[in-house]
Amino acid sequence: MPVTKREDHQEKLEIAFFTPSGYELASPAWPIRIGRNRTKEGYRIGPRTTPFHYLIAVAEGEGEFLQGGGRYRLGPGDLFALFPETIHEYYASPDNRLQQLILAFDGPEAAALLERGGLTPERPHRSGLSAGELMRCLDRFLEEADGEPSDLARLARFHEAMALLAEASPGAGRRPAEEGWLRQARDYIDLHYAGGITVSGAADHVGIDRTHFSKRFREAYGVTPIRYIQGLKLAEAERLLGHTSLTLSEIAYSVGYPDLFSFSKAFKKHKGRSPSECRSKAAGPD
Incomplete structure (x- = not known):
């Protein structure tokens, strides 16, 4: 479906929801949704769980992320992952609000893709990475979603994002x-x-x-x-x-x-x- 734009007391959000095709469901992993947000004062998510895997890239701002007993400071260029059925919580700094790119996905190899980028349930946050190209890819993914791409086009862009995640994390999972x-x-x-x-x-x-x-x-x-x-x-x-x-x-x-x-x-x-x-x-x- 086309990109949906919405705004509430917490954020301005652009998001596209995908319904995986049979071909995608036969793949090791497939995209579920792609989005971009800019937070407002008081932005806070959780504590809650999700049924999917998420890769979230911080484009701007600062905040904090909690998951699996760990607490992580968020800043520009950081990446963090949400894992299914794991309680998580994250929020923006009141003085430096977050802008994030958000990719949700599913499939039997979803966790393995995150691991190749150095993101695991034990270590769901990474900083100091060269993630600019990954963020540009996620931006393109969202822009293309407005044109209702084919399942093959969605998978191609999703795989590009996962490859860039691995490249942004030298040595992780290699x-x-x-x-x-x-x-x-x-x-x-x-x-x-x-x-x-x-x-x-x-x-x-x-x-x-x-x-x-x-x-x-x-x-x-x-x-x-x-x-x-x-x-x-x-x-x-x-x-x-x-x-x-x-x-x-x-x-x-x-x-x-x-x-x-x-x-x-x-x-x-x-x-x-x-x-x-x-x-x-x-x-x-x-």
């Missing part, structure tokens, strides 16, 4: 716990093994030193990363040999080898027979 980065690395290899990826590339993807990455990968999965990548390539090659009519060169390129010679050499070394012999055996007797 290095996952060990079990997390190991799983993430394996998933990355499983998906991209045929695309010419390297062990160094996989280590860089999860932000871990290559030597430590290789050591921990082998301890966790019983095989070195390079052997794991090679195993995936050769297993797929064996499947293609038995179930398709692709030529040997086409199979070599399809699973990530640069040429037929290196593919045939690796295949015979690890499978004990050449690709041609493997295909003949799979075909069975004439």
Whole structure:
């Protein structure tokens, strides 16, 4: 729906409410509302809870925010988050009233998006960030909402805001716990093994030193990363040999080898027979 403008004794508010489409509801997270306010004397929210996750950016003014037993001073450039079913309260300084940008969203990965920006239930406030581009993005989001954008346009702007949140919080959520980065690395290899990826590339993807990455990968999965990548390539090659009519060169390129010679050499070394012999055996007797 278009942006609604309203004013009461506490604030001047511009806000757009979204009804998520089926496509949005199938996404990890989706926007619920986007708004901008300028507070008046006596502005105070709460104590209360919310069913959604909120990202609130302070454009101007000062105030105070309370949530989860913590108390935080608010100032220009600060970001703070509201979490579902958690009592929160915030208010403006009587001498320096707040102007805020407000994004509400929901979804199974909503909390994870805030965490990537360094905002968690234990630490719901951040200051001293370079959040100017994020605020400009939220402003654009509100302006575009007046034109009733499509669900894809809403998601695109929402994802841009979440990416800028992460970029505004260097180091926050960038290095996952060990079990997390190991799983993430394996998933990355499983998906991209045929695309010419390297062990160094996989280590860089999860932000871990290559030597430590290789050591921990082998301890966790019983095989070195390079052997794991090679195993995936050769297993797929064996499947293609038995179930398709692709030529040997086409199979070599399809699973990530640069040429037929290196593919045939690796295949015979690890499978004990050449690709041609493997295909003949799979075909069975004439």
